Amino acid sequence: MKRSFGRYLVASWRDVRVLCREFRVSLVLFVGILLVGAIILDGLYVSPATGQGLSFYEALYAVFTLIFFETTIDFPDVWYLQLFFFVVPLVGLGVIAEGVVRFGVTLIGRRTGRREWQVALASTCKNHIVVCGLGRDGSRVVEQLIRFDEEVVGIERNPEGQFVESIREMGVPVIIGDAQRREMLIEAGVERACAIVICTEDDLANLAIALEASELNSDIRVVMRMFDGELAKKVGKGFGIHAAFSTSALAAPAFAAAATQTQITHSFYIDDELLNVSEIKVQPASMLVGKSLAELEAELDFSVILYRGREGIDLHPDPQIRLHGSDRIVVFASLDVLNRLSQLNRAQAI
Numbered sequence: 001m002k003r004s005f006g007r008y009l010v011a012s013w014r015d016v017r018v019l020c021r022e023f024r025v026s027l028v029l030f031v032g033i034l035l036v037g038a039i040i041l042d043g044l045y046v047s048p049a050t051g052q053g054l055s056f057y058e059a060l061y062a063v064f065t066l067i068f069f070e071t072t073i074d075f076p077d078v079w080y081l082q083l084f085f086f087v088v089p090l091v092g093l094g095v096i097a098e099g100v101v102r103f104g105v106t107l108i109g110r111r112t113g114r115r116e117w118q119v120a121l122a123s124t125c126k127n128h129i130v131v132c133g134l135g136r137d138g139s140r141v142v143e144q145l146i147r148f149d150e151e152v153v154g155i156e157r158n159p160e161g162q163f164v165e166s167i168r169e170m171g172v173p174v175i176i177g178d179a180q181r182r183e184m185l186i187e188a189g190v191e192r193a194c195a196i197v198i199c200t201e202d203d204l205a206n207l208a209i210a211l212e213a214s215e216l217n218s219d220i221r222v223v224m225r226m227f228d229g230e231l232a233k234k235v236g237k238g239f240g241i242h243a244a245f246s247t248s249a250l251a252a253p254a255f256a257a258a259a260t261q262t263q264i265t266h267s268f269y270i271d272d273e274l275l276n277v278s279e280i281k282v283q284p285a286s287m288l289v290g291k292s293l294a295e296l297e298a299e300l301d302f303s304v305i306l307y308r309g310r311e312g313i314d315l316h317p318d319p320q321i322r323l324h325g326s327d328r329i330v331v332f333a334s335l336d337v338l339n340r341l342s343q344l345n346r347a348q349a350i
Contacts, residue, residue: 030095157178
């Protein structure tokens with residue numbers, strides 16, 4: 001709840017900054033009219049009735065009321081000040097009208113997600129993460145980054161993308177356009193970003209975006225998705241990409257785990273080695289009962305990363321703990337080791 005409220009405050013502050021930026025010209029002009037008009041009246045105006053002049057603050061208030069066709073001073077008897085009395089309301093109201101129109105356009109842009117508004121929101125971000133490609137994978141990346149409380153700016157080519165509106169509803173600026181274009185990356189604030197995640201469906205486009213982003217910001221961390229596993233390895237090494245992931249390589253462990261009888265919850269590669277996280281419930285009378293964690297780790301070459309027994313959960317279990325029936329352990333091991341462990345767990349099961 002605190003994180004959601006915090007993100008709401010950040011989004012609201014961005015809105016205020018954008019609105020102030022959009023109206024700064026009108027505001028400067030309005031203040032300029034007031035100050036210049038006050039200086040003119042302070043130096044030149046003499047009341048026809050009393051023969052007295054005005055202080056600067058009296059002149060400032062007189063100009064302010066004059067803009068709205070009201071006046072607190074007598075109409076002057078010299079032609080240039082008479083002209084001043086007619087010109088100031090016209091110019092002042094013109095500036096105000098321009099500001100009102102700009103406000104309406106900006107407000108409509110905010111509600112409809114117009115590109116100008118999204119670019120303006122992105123310009124308020126710093127040390128953020130740019131996500132290119134907001135398809136299914138890209139949207140999940142954005143959701144996870146939001147959970148990490150990171151600032152995110154998205155780039156998506158398709159304005160009718162399935163996840164564009166839902167991502168905008170999270171308070172994330174989404175700029176519509178081709179991320180391969182340099183100006184798109186600049187609008188997304190790549191020069192101020194700490195990282196860029198590239199997950200479009202075109203390997204060559206991903207590489208082009210990565211190289212362009214690195215040229216704009218040499219310190220940016222580049223993470224990219226590639227469908228070709230061999231190309232991902234070569235790109236990561238040859239182009240200085242911090243992380244290049246092959247989607248097929250990432251998906252393969254999940255399919256392999258699903259095809260086995262072991263209870264694998266997570267699988268991933270480190271270099272060419274497939275490693276797995278598995279939760280095992282010790283069967284009564286199995287060959288695991290009575291063995292210590294240290295004995296099992298030495299015999300099978302794996303790591304116990306969690307133990308759940310009669311006394312609760314232990315994330316750093318004592319290696320001398322001996323297993324009992326119905327105990328649960330979470331282990332980190334290769335698929336071969338998990339198969340052997342599974343055999344030990346059911347060999348003498350009742």
